[in-house]
Amino acid sequence: MSSGAIPFALSMVVLLIGLYAIIAKANVVKIIIGILITDYAVNLFLVLLGYRHGGRAPIVTKADLDTSGGVSMGFVNTSVDPVPQALILTSIVIGLAVAAMMVALALRLHDKYGTFDITRIRRLKG
Amino acid sequence: MSDLTPVVLYALLGFMILGSIVAVEIADLLSAVIAMGAVGFGLSLVYLFLGAPDLALTQVVVEILILVFLIRLVVQRKDTTEQHPPGALLVGGIMLVMGVVLTIMVMAFSDMHPFGSPLFSRTAAAPTIAFDYLREAVAQTGATNIVTAILLDFRAYDTLGEATVIFASIVGAYAVLRRVGRISKGGTE
Incomplete structure (x- = not known):
């Protein structure tokens, strides 16, 4: 494996750990944690794709403007990719919304059945 | 950094x-x-x-x-979940499948552009959207933070959709958790 792929592979290891929790665990809280960890790993992977060695945050300072008021090529050639960052920002917040919804459902499940164990939540009638 | x-x-x-x-x-x-x-x-x-x-x-x-x-x-x-560990066969099977998946992923990563040189940095001849955003964002939107410029200007509908998702999830969580209108167990309401 070339060293250029190691960070990608490590983020995918995190993803697989979360996937394992989703598949193998019987506890609702553990499943929620697994889904959230998977979410983190995917976000991290996409941001890793846009990183550039020695790159800086895509924020323009006064020193980056050339005389005509445009952005200099020096900035474009040292900044990291801003597009994944903008999309992942949306994804993180949506992850929060999903987490809130899952926690609400788990709360109701525990109130109704008195357990987090999905093997014992079998009655379908509300 | x-x-x-x-x-x-x-x-x-x-x-x-x-x-x-x-x-x-x-x-x-x-x-x-x-x-x-x-x-x-x-x-x-x-x-x-x-x-x-x-x-x-x-x-x-x-x-x-x-x-x-x-x-x-x-x-x-x-937490009354019984600590019954999943069977050795199940865990072994899952580990095997995940090992295969990880191997395929690593093979795919070797063919991708390596970490540290993103795609847009190597296509100066055929500029990508990121290239355009970095060049034009300040002139077109006036925002010096390019991520903010993309989020609130170039792709504002995306952010509107995000707000819709958050609203839907809040309404959903409220509908799941509300007390009003629910038939109570003891019949006191």
Whole structure:
């Protein structure tokens, strides 16, 4: 494996750990944690794709403007990719919304059945 | 954060891997939730080193809120889940499948552009959308933070959709958790 792929592979290891929790665990809280960890790993992977060695945050300072008021090529050639960052920002917040919804459902499940164990939540009638 | 050494990145990613293993495997649910919080804050540090300060700030806020929700869910609720470990055959099968998946992924990563040289930096002859955003954002939107310019100007409909998703989830959580209009067990209402 070339060293250029190691960070990608490590983020995918995190993803697989979360996937394992989703598949193998019987506890609702553990499943929620697994889904959230998977979410983190995917976000991290996409941001890793846009990183550039020695790159800086895509924020323009006064020193980056050339005389005509445009952005200099020096900035474009040292900044990291801003597009994944903008999309992942949306994804993180949506992850929060999903987490809130899952926690609400788990709360109701525990109130109704008195357990987090999905093997014992079998009655379908509300 | 201009000098991201591979050692720092690998250390943080290793911390995240360890944290997620603890979060998944530890028996006590409150400890699992705290371990997941450690993973999230580690992720926020990684974002900071990757030149994404907006993401780092958002991740910290979101992580705190998720921790509050999960602790609210876990604390004072008796966990009666039986600690029956999944069968050795199941665990072995899952490990095997995941090993195969990871191998295929690594093979695919070897063919992709390596870490540290994103696609848009190598296509100066045929500019990509990121190239255009970096060049034109200040002139067209007046925002010096390019991520903000993309989020609130170039792709504002995306952000509108995000707000819609949040609204839907809040309404959904409220509908699930409300007390009004529910038939109580003892018939006192």
